[in-house]
Structure formats: C-alpha cells, structure tokens
Amino acid sequence: MWCGLNKSRVTIALTCIVAASVVSSDMTFAARQRNYKPDEFRSVLRGLGYNVKVKKDPLTDEETKKAITEFQTGYKLKVDGKVGPQTQDQAAMIVQILQANLNTVLKPKTLLPRDQFYSPQLEELVKEYQKKHQLSETGIADLQLRQKINEEVKTIITNPVTKPEPTVTPTAKPTVTPTAKPTTKPTIKPTIKPTIKPTAKPTVKPTVKPTATATPTPTATATPTP
Structure with a gap:
C-alpha cells in the first residue's frame, strides 16, 4: 500500500513498512510500460x-x-508466488523511487x-553511492541501503544547501600618482680658461769679446857704423 504526501514542491512516497522515499515534485511515476x-x-x-x-x-x-x-x-x-500485475507495479514503483x-x-x-528496470546504469550508480559511503560495492540496493538513501534525500530537501552569492567587492581604482618630472638643472658650462702662452724669453746672444790683436814689436834695425 502506498501513501502520498505533498509538501512544498516535494512528494514523499511512503510504504507502510518501509522508510520514506523522497522524490522531487517534478518526478511523476511513469506507468509500467509493459x-x-x-x-x-x-x-x-x-x-x-x-x-x-x-x-x-x-x-x-x-x-x-521464494524470492x-x-x-x-x-x-x-497477495502472497501467491506469482508475478501478477500488482506485484509488477510494486516492483516498478520501488525502482523508480530508487532512480x-x-x-x-x-x-x-x-x-x-x-522506468521500471534495474539497469546496468542503475547498478553502477548504486555502487558509486556505496563507494562514497565506504560500503561494499555490490550494486545491490537492499532495504537498509534504500533507507539510508531515503534519509539523505530528506535531509537535502529539508535543509537545502544554498550557495552564498559572492559579495561584489568594488575594485579599488589605483590612485594615480603624478610622475614627478625631474628638475632640469642647467648644464654648467666649464669656464674656458685662456691658455697662457709662455712668454718667449729672448735668447741671450753671448757678447763677442774682441780678440786682442797682438801689437807687433818693432824690430830694431841695425844702424851701420860710419
């Protein structure tokens, strides 16, 4: 027997002996295809x-x-060991909730x-869930595992995680510091010192001392005796 409970955009499907299974409001249970x-x-x-x-x-x-x-x-x-419409519908509903x-x-x-099928994809996702929770990765969603998944879904719906909107921090515009122009220092031109030309000293010509001319000594001429 199934009970329906609508609450704030979610449908909580309950069995009378199994823990609640929670599905989103846009989930409509498809009729068993065949x-x-x-x-x-x-x-x-x-x-x-x-x-x-x-x-x-x-x-x-x-x-x-037996199963x-x-x-x-x-x-x-109805317990008859046969797979009649009611038994098939129940199985299909459980699979759809699990999906x-x-x-x-x-x-x-x-x-x-x-859909109504326990597909390889469904089995792989069951293994992924088991791995996430450090359970044996069997791919089998027994009653205990389905209850665990149900509780997690209820928590997600009851306490939805809202992502905080990022605070827009205004970008600080950098203060434009005026570039200091270097003070142009006048180029100091070196004072051109006049080149001092050395005063040409006149060459002292040596005074030519006159050579003393030897005065000839007069030779005495012998006077003949008369």
Missing part, C-alpha cells in the same frame, strides 16, 4: 536484495518463487531514466 520479462524481473529482485540468480527461464523455480513470496509478504501484497533518489544525491551527468 510486463517484465523473466530475466528483467529477476534483475529487479536481485537489485533490491533478494537471493535470486538472473536468468531467462520462467519464474517458476523454487529459488525465484517473489518474500517480496509480496514484505509489501503486503529518482540516486539522481538527487549523486547528480550524475546522465540521469537515470524513470
């Missing part, structure tokens, strides 16, 4: 934590019938479709 094939329904049972092997054989072996009976008992359905909740908590680039 009847499950044997391997598809076994995949759902296995993905939800029931001990069954996935194969294409009819759903009449003891292992599968179906446990599923029907847990969700207060929506994982889309909410993991925000994958490729969102899970809103």
Whole structure:
C-alpha cells in the first residue's frame, strides 16, 4: 500500500513498512510500460536484495518463487508466488523511487531514466553511492541501503544547501600618482680658461769679446857704423 504526501514542491512516497522515499515534485511515476520479462524481473529482485540468480527461464523455480513470496509478504501484497500485475507495479514503483533518489544525491551527468528496470546504469550508480559511503560495492540496493538513501534525500530537501552569492567587492581604482618630472638643472658650462702662452724669453746672444790683436814689436834695425 502506498501513501502520498505533498509538501512544498516535494512528494514523499511512503510504504507502510518501509522508510520514506523522497522524490522531487517534478518526478511523476511513469506507468509500467509493459510486463517484465523473466530475466528483467529477476534483475529487479536481485537489485533490491533478494537471493535470486538472473536468468531467462520462467519464474517458476523454487529459488525465484521464494524470492517473489518474500517480496509480496514484505509489501503486503497477495502472497501467491506469482508475478501478477500488482506485484509488477510494486516492483516498478520501488525502482523508480530508487532512480529518482540516486539522481538527487549523486547528480550524475546522465540521469537515470524513470522506468521500471534495474539497469546496468542503475547498478553502477548504486555502487558509486556505496563507494562514497565506504560500503561494499555490490550494486545491490537492499532495504537498509534504500533507507539510508531515503534519509539523505530528506535531509537535502529539508535543509537545502544554498550557495552564498559572492559579495561584489568594488575594485579599488589605483590612485594615480603624478610622475614627478625631474628638475632640469642647467648644464654648467666649464669656464674656458685662456691658455697662457709662455712668454718667449729672448735668447741671450753671448757678447763677442774682441780678440786682442797682438801689437807687433818693432824690430830694431841695425844702424851701420860710419
């Protein structure tokens, strides 16, 4: 039995014996597209934590019938071990809730479709969630794990994380400091000192002293004796 509760843009889907599953308001549960094939329904049972092997054989072996009976008992359905419309609808609804909740908590680039199948993509996202929370990466979303995901989704919806808007800090314009022009100092021209020409001293010509001319001594002429 399912109960619907609308609250502030969210729909909280509840089972009478299972913890709440929370999905966003734009999530509408798609009607089951068609009847499950044997391997598809076994995949759902296995993905939800029931001990069954996935194969294409009819759903009449003891292992599968036991899993179906446990599923029907847990969700207060008619317990007959057969996969009738009510049992299939219940399975499809649980899968769709799981898909929506994982889309909410993991925000994958490729969102899970809103369908009835426990697909390889769904299994991989279950593993991703388990890895994130340091759990065994089985890809199986049993009741305990689904309850954990449900609680996380409720927390997200109840206390949405709002990103603070960045405060726009006005850009301080730099103060333009006038460039100080250097004071032009007049170029001091060196005083040209006149070149002092040395005074030419007249060459002192030596005074030529006259050479004393020797005065000839007169030679005495002998006077002849008369």
